Amino acid sequence: MDQIITAIGAIVLVPLVLLGYILLGERVIERLPERIQEWFRPYFWALPAIGFATIFMVYPLLRTVVISFRNNADTTWVGFDNYVYFFTFPSTLTSLRNSLLWLVFYTFFAVGLGLIIAIMVDRVRYESLAKIAIFLPVPISAVAASIIWKFMFDYQAPGTTQTGTLNALLGVVGHEPVAWLVNSTTNNAALIFVGIWSATGFAMVIISASLKAISSEVLEAARIDGANEFRIVQLIVTPLLWPTITVIGTTMIINALKTFDIVYVLTAGAYDTDVIATQMFSQLAHAHFSRAAAVGVVLFAAIVPLLVVNIRRFQQQEEQR
C-alpha cells in the first residue's frame, strides 16, 4: 500500500517540485544582475537533466572503463588482463561475433524491409490495415515476443506431430523438422529474425511518413518521362529518404548491439547464440565485475564510430538552424 502512495506521490510531487524549482529559481535569478543572469539561468534550468545524465551515464561510463583495467576486488591495476581474457576465450569471442551478426543483419533487414514495405503499402488501398499489422509487434515486449516465437520454433521428434508452426509447415512439404534454436546453422538467424520481426514496423512507420512527404509532382513527372517504378525508387525515392534512413539505421544499430531480452529468454545464450549483453550479464552474475566491465567497454568501442557520426550530424543540423 505504501508503494502505491509513494508512486502517486512521485507522479504528483515531482512535477510540482520541478515547478517550484523553476518558479522560485526564477524569482531569485531575476533579482541578480543582468550579466550573471545570462549564464546562471541556463545552467539552473538544465541542471536536473545534466545532473541525471552525469550520475547515470557519464560517471558510470568512465568508472566502467576504469574498472575494466583493475582486478575484481578493485585493489590493484591489472592492465589489459581482462581484455586478454575477452579476446582469448572462445565464449566471449563468440558473443562478439554474434553481436556483429546482429549488427549487420538486424539493421539491414529491419531498415530494408521497413523501406520496401513502406513503398509497397503506399500503393494499395488497405494501407492503414497493412501498416497496423506490421507495426503490431513493436509495442510488444521482447519477453512476450520471445514466447510468441518459442511456439513458432517448437520442435518435436521427427515422425511425431509437430507443435511448432514452422516445423508443421515444413511437415506439409515433407521436410524433417528443424531444431531452430539448437541447430547452429539456424539459431542465430532465428533469434535475429525475432528481432527483425519486432523492429521492422518501427522503421516502416517512420520511413512511410517521410515517403509521404515526397512531392507527388516529382514522382508524376518521372513517370510521364517513362521511368519504370523500380528506377523511380532507386533514383528518386531512396536518395530523398536517405536522411531518414540514416536516422533509423543508427537507432537500429544501437538496438542490435544492445540486444539482451530476446537472447536471454529464448536460449539464455546457449549453443553459441550469446551476444555481448548476455555475456556481460552472466559475468556479472558470476561476480566477475572487471571482466564484465571489459565486455562493456568493447561494446562501447564498437559504438564509438556511431557516436562520432551522430555528433557530426547534429553539428550539421545546428549550422542549418
Next chain:
Amino acid sequence: MSGVADQVTTRREAARANSVSAVADRWSNALQRVPLHIVIIIFCAVWIIPTIGMVVNSFRSVSEMGQAGWWTTLFPPHGFTLASYQQVLNTENVGTSIVNSVLITIPATVIQLAIATMGAYAFAWMKFPGKNIFFIVIVGLMVVPIQMTLIPVLQFFKATGLSGTITAVWLAHSGYGLPFEVFLLRNYLGGLPREVFESAEVDGAGHAVRFLRIAVPMTIPAIASLTIFVFLGVWNDLLVALTFLGTSPNRPFTVVITQLVTSFGGGWQFLTAAAVLQMALPLAVFIALQRYFVRGVTAGSVKG
C-alpha cells in the same frame, strides 16, 4: 508547350476511360499488381500469425499444447479453456508484479519527461557558454549501451541506500532515457516560432512564464507521443528491472515472467497467458493513441 501536351493527354485519356480497352487496361494493371498484393499479404501474415498463434495457445490446456499445434484448435472440437490464465494469476507474485509494473512505469515516465522538457527548453532557447559541448555530450550518450553503466549505478544505489527500491528504478530509467528525450524535445522546441516568445518577453513575461504558458502547451503533441514511447519502453523493460530488482519483491511483471520461464523449463505453455497479459496493456495503449505516437516520433527525426 508541355501544358498543351498535358491537356491533350488528359482529354484523350478521358475519352478512352470508358472504352472496352480502357477497362481491359485497368484489369491488366490490377493483375500486374497482383504480385504486389501477394507480397504484402505474405508479409502481413508473417507479422501477425505468430501473435495470433500464441493468443490462441493461451486459451488451450497444457496437455493439448504439448500434443498439437495451435491451429488445430480452430477446428472443432475447440477445447478452449481459461486454465492457463487462472494458473498464472494464481502464481505467487504475479499480481504484485503487475502492480509493480504500473508503479514503476508511470512515475518513471512522468519524472523523465518533466526533467527532459525543462532541460530541452534551456538548450533550445537560452544561450550559455558550453551549451554546445553539453548538448553534444547528451546526444552522444544516446548511443551508450546501458550495460556499460550497470556496475557503477548498482554501487551508487547501494551507497545511497536505494537498492531494491522502486525509486532506484525510476531514477535509473530517467537517467537512461533523458538523452534521447532531450534531443527530441530540443529539436521540437527549437522549431517553435521565435516571435511568440519575443512578444511575450516584451510583455514582461519571464522565462518561467514563457516556458509554462507558451512552450509547454505548444509542445504537447511531441510530449504526448514521447510519453507513449517512454511508457512502452519502461513497461517492456527487462534488463534494468532484472539487474536492479531481480530478487526484490518490487520486481515488475517482465522479470517475473522471465523467472517463470526458468522455473517451468518445459512449461512454456503456462507462459502464454502471462505473455498475453503483459502485452495487453501496451497494445491497448498503442491502439488507442497511435496517432500521437507516429506523429511525435517522426516530428523529432524527420525534421531538418
Next chain:
Amino acid sequence: MSEVFSRLSSRAIALSLGALLLVAACGGGSSNNSSSGNATSVTQWVAWGGAELQAYRDVLKPFTASTGITVHITTNRDSTNQIANGIISGTDLPDLAPSTTDPIQLKDWVTKGALKPLESFLDMSAYTSGTYPALTTAPGGAADDPYIGIIGGKHYMLMIKTQVKGLIWYNKKVFTGTAPTTFDQLLAINPSQYGAQKLFCAGFESGTASGWPASDQIDNIIMRQNDAAFYTSWIQGKVKFTDPQIKLGYQTFLKEVSAANVYGGSNTALTTNFGKAGDPMFKTPAGCLFLEQATFISAFFTQDFPGTKAGTDFDFFGHPSMGSAANDGNLNGFYDNVAMYNDTPAARKLMQYLATAPAQQIWANDGGTLGAIKTLTYTDPVFKRAAEVANTAKNLLVTAGDFMPSDMQAAFWKSLLDVTKDPSSLNAVLAHLDQVQAAAYKAS
C-alpha cells in the same frame, strides 16, 4: 497581465513548497517493504514447480494451520545467480532459498553475512543424529565442507530432501527383461526386441540451467570409472578436462546420446525439457526403453500419466557398473537444502518445522522423493528400495557441476550440450573447458 502571472505563480510556489514538505515527510517510509522481517509471513524461493511444488505445499499445510504463518513461494530455477546479483547490489533477498553450492561463492556469502547459521536456532544434535550422516558431517571431522554447507564448523544448509541420481528408469510393461549389471550389457540390449524404438530417452532442456541432466549422466559414468578421490579432485579443479579419464567419460556419455541410441536423435535430447524426457516410454509404440534420472522423476511420470504407479507400472534399477567393482559403491546423491538469508522469527519457525520428521514424512508420502531424515517410512516400494540404496552406499558423492564455481558449472553444462549436438567437437570443447577451469578456480 504581469499581475495575473505573479498571482498564479505565487500560488504555484505555495503548492510547491507544500509538496517539498510532503516529500520530506514521507521520504523515509518507502524503502522498507512488507515482505520480510515479519512475524507472520515468510518469503521463500524454491526450485520446484508442478507436482514437486504441490508436494511442498502439502508439507506446509500443517505448519500454516498451527502457526498461522503464510509462506510466499516463488519458483525460480535460476535463483543462485539472481541471489548473487541481489547480494552484490544490496537488494532485498528472500527469507529462505536454496543455498549456493559453489564453494567459493558459499564462503563469500558466509563472510558477507548473507547466510545465517543453523546453529542459531536449530537443535543441532537432534538434526545431525537424525539426518543421513553424509549430509551433515564433514568427512574426517574437518571444520569446513562447503559441499554440504559447513563453514568454520557451522552449518548453513538445512537438508530436507535427498535424491538418488543415476537410476535407470523403465516402463515395466515395455522392458520385461532382467536388469543389466554392466554398462556394456546395457548398451547391448536391443530395443526392438521389446517393441521400443531406441534404447534411451534424454531431455536436457531446462531454461537457463539447460544441460544439468546431461551432467548427471556423465557424473555417474565418471564416478564409476574412477575412484571417489579422483572424482572429488576433478570437482575441485585439480584434474583437467583434457585428462584421458575425463575424456573417456565424455566418450562414454556420447554413447548414451548417440543418434543410434537416443530417441529422436540429439535434437530431441537437446530441446526436450527434463520433466518430459521420459514420456516416450509410456507411449505406444514406446519411444525408448530407459531414462536415466534421479528419484524425483517418478512424480513427473505420475503427473503426466495419471493412473500409473511406481513399482507396478514403472521401476528403476541402479546404474550399471562401468567395469570396476571397487567403484561400484560410489553413488550419486543430491540433496535439496534450504538456507536462511533473513533471520526473522517466522523464518526460524519454518526452518525448525522443516527439520522435523513429520514434515519430511508428508513429502515422502506424496511420493517422488526421499527425505533427509533416516527414519522416514516409505510405502512406495520404489522409494523403499531407493532409501535402502542410499543407506547402503559406500560413498555418497555429489553432483560434480553443482559444486564447481558457477562459471565453471555453466561452461561444463554447456560443454555437454555442445558435444551432444556435435560429437566431433569433443577435443575443442575439452580444451576450452581447461581454459575456463584455469580462470575459474582462481579465487579472485
